[in-house]
């Protein structure tokens with residue numbers, strides 16, 4: 424038998440810190456601990472390990488859902504014949520069991536679905552993947568709590584694309600999600616199930632998630648209204664992150680007014696998510712968005728008299744016409760479908776007819792934004808690798824425990840979008856460690872450019888996507904073909 428390595432022995436089955444463990448750890452950054460220091464570093468590393476093991480044994484701390492008042496009734500996997508579009512991940516009913524009170528509230532009577540990356544305690548969260556299939560979250564997302572407290576009825580979870588990481592709806596393990604207007608085409612993603620269930624009238628409202636278009640794309644492709652709220656306006660607490668600086672959650676609906684209603688119910692700081700930086704109102708101070716909209720009464724008065732001053736920060740009583748800025752660069756995307764351009768130009772003319780002032784505006788940086796964003800999105804790998812990120816928020820440690828450790832079997836089950844993010848992330852760590860920070864700096868510059876234009880116009884108009892919904896590739900299509908559709912460019916792999 425080989426002589427045991429010197430080092431602290433595992434007292435209570437703790438992993439032993441040996442010379443090899445020490446040196447293999449140091450080797451991750453290409454260094455070696457000098458031999459004469461080995462003994463002492465083994466002791467300090469063992470002390471760190473002891474602390475980690477003790478914290479590992481502690482109970483985690485999540486907000487505790489009120490499952491007595493809001494029980495999870497009739498949780499069911501949906502049979503294929505009830506799920507022709509694959510848009511349902513799980514059906515369940517959750518509502519306030521004190522209906523007298525609920526009937527007075529703003530979401531009373533609304534049937535609401537949530538994207539399947541939003542935690543609903545006790546109900547499976549699949550996240551569009553079968554890398555794991557046994558995650559029953561212990562907590563409710565803040566948006567869930569707020570919907571229930573506002574009298575809404577949750578009716579289930581809507582399928583999302585694999586790890587919320589694709590804009591075409593053929594990446595979920597549950598199967599392709601057909602567009603309501605043409606089953607062979609994409610419904611858009613990654614909040615694909617939400618878009619379809621709203622368009623089909625199976626739900627009144629949905630909670631989607633958006634990092635790089637995941638609310639806006641399915642809304643555009645399904646012909647519904649999807650809002651990606653200002654960063655931080657709605658707490659992301661209890662929702663699986665893709666990239667901490669990209670995470671948004673927001674309402675999807677058939678019309679603008681009901682979208683505003685759901686936004687009102689879910690917006691405002693929750694005291695948990697520190698990305699709700701200064702400026703986000705407390706829930707009681709959230710503007711009454713539906714009333715602001717109805718106060719304007721008609722589109723004509725909204726556009727020609729202007730939106731109510733308390734919504735714009737403009738001086739009270741201001742009657743300036745609404746100024747609509749058509750973003751020049753938004754219509755200069757390479758290979759843009761001419762139908763999309765026509766639709767935007769028709770809308771611009773309509774705004775004019777209705778009394779708004781319509782002007783062309785330019786943000787030169789817009790063209791490069793997608794390239795910078797593509798590099799920044801590589802950091803989604805941090806989430807898949809369970810890495811620390813330094814923000815104060817609710818960490819879904821349960822999710823990290825499901826995903827890690829990566830194994831060949833799990834990797835082989837990944838749809839190519841997530842596999843690509845993982846590999847690109849590991850490569851970036853090694854070869855471009857400064858670039859994530861640089862992308863954040865460049866995005867700050869870009870925000871200044873958009874803000875400068877928004878000082879002059881009330882809204883910027885551009886297409887949500889340069890292409891109409893694509894006919895979906897079969898799941899087993901080549902990676903190259905999946906990405907070709909994603910980018911709309913036959914010859915290049917451009918995004919994600």
Ligand SMILES: NC(=O)c1ccccc1
Pocket residue numbers: 587588589590612613632633634635636637638665919
């Ligand atoms: N999560 C997202 O917003 C997303 C959208 C499109 C592609 C990748 C990610």
